[in-house]
Amino acid sequence: MQALYAQLLVGLINGSFYALLSLGLAVIFGMLNIINFAHGALYMMGAFVAYFLLNLGGINYWWALLLAPIIVGIFGMLLERTMLKFLTGLDHLYGLLLTFGIALIVQGVFQNYFGSSGLPYSIPDQLKGGLNLGFMFLPIYRAWVVVFSLFVCIATWFLIEKTRLGAYLRAATENPTLVRAFGINVPRMITLTYGLGVGLAALAGVLSAPINQVRPLMGADLIIVVFAVVVIGGMGSIMGSIITGFALGVIEGLTKYFYPEASNTVVFVLMVLVLLVKPTGLTGRAA
């Protein structure tokens, strides 16, 4: 039973990363109509920025949690201003190809300087140790990751669905020309949205740094699983991506306990099954 709970916890943690990443993808897709293939590379950058802050600047985990998303978010906004901006009005596929190219560049540069092996990032002192719950041992850092990412997901959902800024955002997604006529600077909003989505990816990167090692390719294979999560969830709603992200992480964790051979493939198999029954995904609108 101990092992089952441990796998469930691992599943919840992976689910947090899936949720944060697919949430960022959904936000970006809503405004820019681009599937951000560079999302995995930016997640990796978040972890590396946290690593640099600690080892070069002596800046601790808590500041990294705030600073890394801002730094990577600014990098993302520069990408949007200098490149992605020029794709408006073109076929969606060009956005996918451009961001794929950006991902290759970013990952290649990091691989040149850091090889493919991992760099360690230690757990902050305040979150070391664990709790004995009687039925299982709960490492505090892991519990923190789940609780904190859940909090961030819900805060993002609140920002987009319940605030005035979010209302502008949703309106601009539906009809940018009309929103612009009301005097709102739509291009600036698009840039900020891209920054927000990228910041969510970087935040996931910081959270994962103490659990998984900091590696140049840490986002490369993860992003494909997240794409499968997105296909299953459908990206129709913000809440949909959060719930699908966590749920699939848990399912993956359960598979690792009951049938480990399938743990790498279960998300993809689920994607096939969902597509056969409901081609638009669980919460998706027709494309």
Place this chain on the structure above:
Amino acid sequence: MTALTDDTLTVTPRAMRDEMILFVVMALLLASVPFTGVYPFFVMQALCFALLACAFNLLIGYGGLLSFGHAMFMGTAGYCSAHALKVWALPPELGVLVGVAAAFGLSLITGYISIRRQGIYFSMITLALSQLLYFIYLQAPFTHGEDGIQGIPQGHMFGIFDLSKPTVLYYVVLVGFLAGFLLIYRIINSPFGEVLKSIRENEPRAISLGYRTDQYKFLAFVLSGTLAGFAGALKVFVAQNASLTDVHWSMSGEVVLMTLVGGLGTIFGPVVGAFVIIAMQQYLAGFGQWVTVIQGSIFVICVLTFRRGIIGEIAHYFRRSL
């Protein structure tokens, strides 16, 4: 939304004549390779990738469907051909047939699943399916995991052509490539190809004209996947191994890059693109991971400034369709 490819020119007898002349020039140039100092294995490898890129281009350039998992057909056919040649000891021609049949079966299944969603969802689904297969091949016993299938016997094609001789192997691969290329050319210029182009330009209108567009797209997917498998089966004889790199999604990315560099939706573009990218990998191998950075930069430059690709720009300049 602007169209994916530059196809404002109609197919005229003059265009057909241009294309046929270019095809003869290409065939003669390739046929003369063994008489020059060019390393034949480099050209053979490029030919296999060129056929793969042409098959991929059939889907995106004429059907508007960006498959991001096309390496799975090449890899699957490669593994099945390699297994048939080495373990079952089949002759080369049957080995190729086994690989192509496997790719055909796989494209039936993956096409049925992925064709239900369009645009970027289609791309993500093909990518996820190829990653699913990657993990299956990583664990399946017959692929030997990380080692791959090695030391594949080349044998005698039809009992006559000794494939262990580089020149004979070269001409067999060349004939295979040219046959595949002509088949794709024929498909594009058939009534089926015309319907496919109309779907790419405006799917709702094609539906309102009474075409069952899903069936057309499915057929294009199966043709493209099967031909990609043919390329993978040929590659087994060139490389004499079948490994996980051929199924990994980064290979699918390379195929996209080749087609994009040469020109999406042009007939000769994928061939030129494949030669450019393979040559680049060959000569820049000493730069290590910088090759990835260079490839990424080419992606970015192509998408931002050079969307028609090499052949597309030339064709646009001379106002011909190539």
